[in-house]
Amino acid sequence: xxxxxLARALWRQVEAxxxxxxxxxxxxxxxxxxxxxxIEAESLEFALRLLARESDCPDAEVRxxxxxxTMVCTxxxxxxxxxxxxxxxxxxxxxxxxxxxxxxxRLESLDVETDNAETHSPR
Numbered sequence: 001x002x003x004x005x006l007a008r009a010l011w012r013q014v015e016a017x018x019x020x021x022x023x024x025x026x027x028x029x030x031x032x033x034x035x036x037x038x039i040e041a042e043s044l045e046f047a048l049r050l051l052a053r054e055s056d057c058p059d060a061e062v063r064x065x066x067x068x069x070t071m072v073c074t075x076x077x078x079x080x081x082x083x084x085x086x087x088x089x090x091x092x093x094x095x096x097x098x099x100x101x102x103x104x105x106r107l108e109s110l111d112v113e114t115d116n117a118e119t120h121s122p123r
Contacts, residue, residue: 003040006105007047011055013107018057021112026052028061028111034102036069044105061111069102 010031018026031048033039041064052060072079073089074096080089088095 003043004047006039007044007051010048010105010107011051014110015055017110018112025113026055026057026060026110027113028063030063030065030108030110032065032067032104032106032108034067034069034104036099036103037105039105041066065108067102070100071097072100073097 010029014026014029018024029048031044033041033044045062045064048062052058052062068081070079071082071087071089073092073094075094076089076092078089078091079100080091087097089097
């Protein structure tokens, strides 16, 4: 269950960002998981919720979005979403394609308590 170690790594990012917002409370975090990342979304969410409960932000919401796989053809430059395991370019038929989205894990943003509700991107 590598999702636990991934959740810990994400939580370290959250803690680092929250240290810049001393005295504020984390309301929610937005995480993107690539459809072809090999990460089980429910397990990651469960682990993140456990880490949140053990923190100063036990009620922080965990919002996970699945990012679909997107490929680009190196022969003709077309970007496409493959259907099933058909990774060849639908425009020119080339098998020379590379993934450009949908393979990673990202902490996208944090909602941090302020005088006015604020969303902060950790990038």
